[in-house]
Amino acid sequence: KAGVTQTPRYLIKTRGQQVTLSCSPISGHRSVSWYQQTPGQGLQFLFEYFSETQRNKGNFPGRFSGRQFSNSRSEMNVSTLELGDSALYLCASIGLENTEAFFGQGTRLTVV
Amino acid sequence: DAKTTQPNSMESNEEEPVHLPCNHSTISGTDYIHWYRQLPSQGPEYVIHGLTSNVNNRMASLAIAEDRKSSTLILHRATLRDAAVYYCIRGRSYGKLTFGQGTILTVHP
Numbered sequence: 001k002a003g004v005t006q007t008p009r010y011l012i013k014t015r016g017q018q019v020t021l022s023c024s025p026i027s028g029h030r031s032v033s034w035y036q037q038t039p040g041q042g043l044q045f046l047f048e049y050f051s052e053t054q055r056n057k058g059n060f061p062g063r064f065s066g067r068q069f070s071n072s073r074s075e076m077n078v079s080t081l082e083l084g085d086s087a088l089y090l091c092a093s094i095g096l097e098n099t100e101a102f103f104g105q106g107t108r109l110t111v112v
Numbered sequence: 113d114a115k116t117t118q119p120n121s122m123e124s125n126e127e128e129p130v131h132l133p134c135n136h137s138t139i140s141g142t143d144y145i146h147w148y149r150q151l152p153s154q155g156p157e158y159v160i161h162g163l164t165s166n167v168n169n170r171m172a173s174l175a176i177a178e179d180r181k182s183s184t185l186i187l188h189r190a191t192l193r194d195a196a197v198y199y200c201i202r203g204r205s206y207g208k209l210t211f212g213q214g215t216i217l218t219v220h221p
Contacts, residue, residue, distance in 0.1 A: 004155075033207045043156070043199075043211035056208040090155050094206045101148075101206050103155030 002027065004093050004104035012110045018079040021107045025072050025093030031055070032074040033101065034066060037088040046089075049074055078109075086111045116200045121216040124190045132185040132215055134200030139180050142204055147174065147185050149196040150214070156199065159185065195219045 005024040013019050025032050033056075034046040045058040049068035066076040072093075078085055088108050092101040117135040124130040136145065147159040160167055160174045162183070167174040173186040187194055197214040 031207045033209075035209075035211075042213055043209075045208050045210065048205075048207040050207070056205065058208075092155070092207075092209075099161065099206065100146075100158035101156075101209060103157065105153075105155050 004091055004102050006089075006091050006104035006107050008107060009105065010108045010110075012112060013081050014112055015081055015083060017081050018077060019081060019109060020075050020077045021089055021091075021109070023074045023076075023091030023093075023104060025074070025091075026095065026102055029093035029095045029102075030072050031094040032068055032072065033092045033094070034074070034076050035090040035092070036060075037090060037106070038084075038086075043090070046076065081111045083111050085109065115210075116202055116212050118198070118200050118212060118215045120213065121218065123218045123220065124187075125220050126192060127189050130187040130190045130194070130217065130219075132187070132198050132200075132217065133182065134184070135182050136200070136202045137181040139202050143202045144204065145174065145176060145180075145183050146201040146203070146206075146209065147172070148199045148201065148209070148211075149194075150199070151193075151196045156211075159198070190217075190219045192219050192221060 007022045031050045033048040037043045048056040052068045063079045068074045088106045090106045092103045146161040148156040150156045162174045175184045199211050199214040
């Protein structure tokens with residue numbers, strides 16, 4: 001079956017703009033989590049959605065938001081982009097068996 | 113929250129076993145121990161997880177100390193493809209994983 005799909009793979013934005021990233025989980029998976037990876041901070045948890053509801057939230061400012069649709073696809077949005085938001089954004093989906101997280105290849109966001 | 117301690121880096125030769133240690137001295141009784149690895153330019157990949165007993169799968173083995181304060185990921189025969197950052201994570205939720213800095217594993221031909 002197809003893995004976790006994240007689009008786009010690469011993105012360049014200007015400071016102050018906003019951006020929306022998309023994640024399609026593995027078919028049948030209802031939980032989607034988002035992570036930010038930077039060289040300085042490593043992998044940090046952003047938020048988790050399950051059945052269209054945010055179940056967990058990490059320690060990020062309100063500029064970072066997300067949502068999940070009825071088909072389990074998820075989007076995350078970052079408003080008023082800052083240079084420090086440049087990072088690899090990773091999405092993971094977890095199946096009902098709840099034994100492991102499957103990660104996508106990520107979206108590389110560069111803010112200039 | 114969910115802190116583990118791992119060596120920054122380790123090296124191995126191809127086809128030799130690798131033992132990657134992890135300390136999780138503040139683990140609670142219901143926390144699982146998860147291992148993920150991240151190859152260059154890819155998202156993390158699940159390796160193995162366990163609660164109390166030692167675990168084996170096609171990728172690796174996980175040896176958990178009796179007091180559960182430490183564990184060791186064992187790659188039985190390292191290959192060049194095993195060169196990656198290995199993350200040891202403790203926690204109850206698979207949807208909220210707290211990653212540390214991990215161990216950079218270098219495998220020499």
